[in-house]
Amino acid sequence: MGEAIVITSGKGGVGKTTTSANLGTALALMEKKVCLIDTDIGLRNLDVVMGLENRIIYDIIDVIIGRCALKQALIKDKRFDHLYLLPAAQTSDKSDLTTEGMEKIVAELKPEFDYIIIDCPAGIEQGYKNAVAGADKAIVVTTPEKPSVRDADRIIGLLEQEDIEPPKLIVNRIRNHMVEDGDMLEVDEIVQVLSIDLLGIVADDEQVIKASNHGEPVAFQPNTKASIAYRNIARRILGESVPLMSFEDQKGMFSRLKKLFSKSK
Amino acid sequence: MIGNKQIITIKGTREGLSLHMDDACSFEELLKELEEKLAANRIDSADQIVGVHIQLGNRYLEKEQEELLCRMITSKQRLRIESVHSEVITKQAAIEWKEEAEVKAVSRVVRSGQVLEVKGDLLLLGDVNPGGCVTATGNIFVMGNLLGIAHAGKDGNTDAVIAASYMNPTQLRIASYISRAPDHETDGVYMECGHIDDEQQKIIIDRLQAVVRKRPGISSFERRMLNG
Ligand SMILES: Nc1ncnc2c1ncn2[C@@H]1O[C@H](COP(=O)(O)OP(=O)(O)OP(=O)(O)O)[C@@H](O)[C@H]1O
Ligand SMILES: [Mg+2]
Numbered sequence: 001m002g003e004a005i006v007i008t009s010g011k012g013g014v015g016k017t018t019t020s021a022n023l024g025t026a027l028a029l030m031e032k033k034v035c036l037i038d039t040d041i042g043l044r045n046l047d048v049v050m051g052l053e054n055r056i057i058y059d060i061i062d063v064i065i066g067r068c069a070l071k072q073a074l075i076k077d078k079r080f081d082h083l084y085l086l087p088a089a090q091t092s093d094k095s096d097l098t099t100e101g102m103e104k105i106v107a108e109l110k111p112e113f114d115y116i117i118i119d120c121p122a123g124i125e126q127g128y129k130n131a132v133a134g135a136d137k138a139i140v141v142t143t144p145e146k147p148s149v150r151d152a153d154r155i156i157g158l159l160e161q162e163d164i165e166p167p168k169l170i171v172n173r174i175r176n177h178m179v180e181d182g183d184m185l186e187v188d189e190i191v192q193v194l195s196i197d198l199l200g201i202v203a204d205d206e207q208v209i210k211a212s213n214h215g216e217p218v219a220f221q222p223n224t225k226a227s228i229a230y231r232n233i234a235r236r237i238l239g240e241s242v243p244l245m246s247f248e249d250q251k252g253m254f255s256r257l258k259k260l261f262s263k264s265k
Numbered sequence: 266m267i268g269n270k271q272i273i274t275i276k277g278t279r280e281g282l283s284l285h286m287d288d289a290c291s292f293e294e295l296l297k298e299l300e301e302k303l304a305a306n307r308i309d310s311a312d313q314i315v316g317v318h319i320q321l322g323n324r325y326l327e328k329e330q331e332e333l334l335c336r337m338i339t340s341k342q343r344l345r346i347e348s349v350h351s352e353v354i355t356k357q358a359a360i361e362w363k364e365e366a367e368v369k370a371v372s373r374v375v376r377s378g379q380v381l382e383v384k385g386d387l388l389l390l391g392d393v394n395p396g397g398c399v400t401a402t403g404n405i406f407v408m409g410n411l412l413g414i415a416h417a418g419k420d421g422n423t424d425a426v427i428a429a430s431y432m433n434p435t436q437l438r439i440a441s442y443i444s445r446a447p448d449h450e451t452d453g454v455y456m457e458c459g460h461i462d463d464e465q466q467k468i469i470i471d472r473l474q475a476v477v478r479k480r481p482g483i484s485s486f487e488r489r490m491l492n493g
Contacts, residue, residue: 146395153378154377
């Protein structure tokens with residue numbers, strides 16, 4: 001029986017879709033059977049990031065209102081036989097997607113897949129509720145900026161009221177020089193405020209943007225900073241204990257020391 | 266009336282007039298005698314307004330009855346009601362009273378967009394994150410980081426205080442006073458306590474020990490019971 005994980009954030013544009021695509025890819029690289037679900041009705045993106053846009057015939061709304069069977073709407077990935085995408089609808093009425101509909105779809109997918117990764121829309125409205133409805137676990141994505149962390153906190157508060165495991169955190173788009181200059185929040189600081197477990201950190205890496213534009217998630221690449229980060233996160237999801245990338249640890253120490261010194265001034 | 270026992274005894278004190286009302290007779294009898302007493306003791310309209318303290322003994326008055334009584338006194342004479350004191354309260358009032366005086370311990374993180382409201386004092390074992398809000402009719406003690414909004418003495422108690430292990434709040438509110446964080450970023454303070462300073466008439470933050478000295482009643486249940 002598979003596990004359904006929702007990728008959420010509250011704030012828009014912090015990297016939910018990028019994270020969904022890359023974790024799906026990284027888990028597939030590790031021989032897991034994965035199904036991605038895009039729940040961002042009207043603003044679907046996941047198909048583009050995965051490079052599968054041209055294969056879409058049916059979408060999630062078609063499944064919900066019974067225009068097709070779930071199997072018919074699933075799109076097989078170009079690279080893996082065990083990675084699938086259930087795309088969002090681009091034109092249909094948003095209100096056709098309901099929490100019951102979502103729960104039903106996820107329940108139907110669970111016996112077939114190891115992991116079901118649900119890409120959540122921004123916000124805390126119905127779209128968020130639908131995305132969370134079928135999930136067993138949640139991953140909250142934030143960037144090291146105050147507004148993003150604030151919204152992550154809000155989402156964590158809402159997730160704590162759901163019948164799911166305590167959410168885990170990914171801090172995305174870290175730029176080291178900005179952190180060192182004090183222009184960005186530190187990871188330690190974010191984890192302390194949000195008080196949930198850190199699942200991983202992803203550097204701000206232009207390879208991510210290039211990869212998205214080519215419809216080939218960065219996690220495929222052997223050794224860019226971001227691809228290693230996503231594959232590490234996937235390994236942690238599988239239960240391995242992988243330390244945070246070493247440059248991060250040193251930086252953490254360094255800035256802690258810096259803080260101490262600036263206090264004693 | 267049986268015998269010559271007075272239903273209402275009036276005494277002059279330094280604080281004004283003290284009206285002792287017998288608690289054995291009916292309310293109607295009480296009003297009747299009050300009317301007579303007020304008519305008999307006219308106070309010259311040139312005199313200044315005199316404060317009145319009403320002692321009801323073991324009589325319980327409904328809200329409407331109390332209003333009626335007070336209205337009768339203030340309309341007939343140049344008198345002002347300072348206090349109405351009864352030895353008895355209803356069970357419901359007693360429960361509310363107890364709630365007001367209790368310390369509610371809560372263990373959680375109050376996150377952005379969440380509001381935690383309690384009656385009485387709040388002892389929070391956890392953080393109040395930016396965008397989160399805690400309120401109490403009494404004091405607020407946060408064993409954690411207070412980074413959001415805290416509102417103590419919500420129903421108007423200006424003696425209430427807000428203390429935290431670490432505080433860097435966006436706003437502190439006590440009764441109807443509000444103070445907000447400065448516009449520049451600050452580091453926050455450890456083991457300090459916000460309270461209303463009587464002279465400056467605003468919320469100030471001081472070391473916890475210093476505030477405890479100014480508010481000796483913080484930890485005493487009985488004192489709060491007597492203050493109501
Ligand atoms: N680690 C990263 N490094 C560089 N760019 C990134 C990174 N993560 C995401 N981006 C870029 O940020 C933009 C927004 O990412 P994405 O679409 O994944 O966010 P989202 O949270 O799904 O947005 P929405 O709320 O609109 O659904 C994209 O252009 C993406 O390429
Ligand atoms: Mg998205």
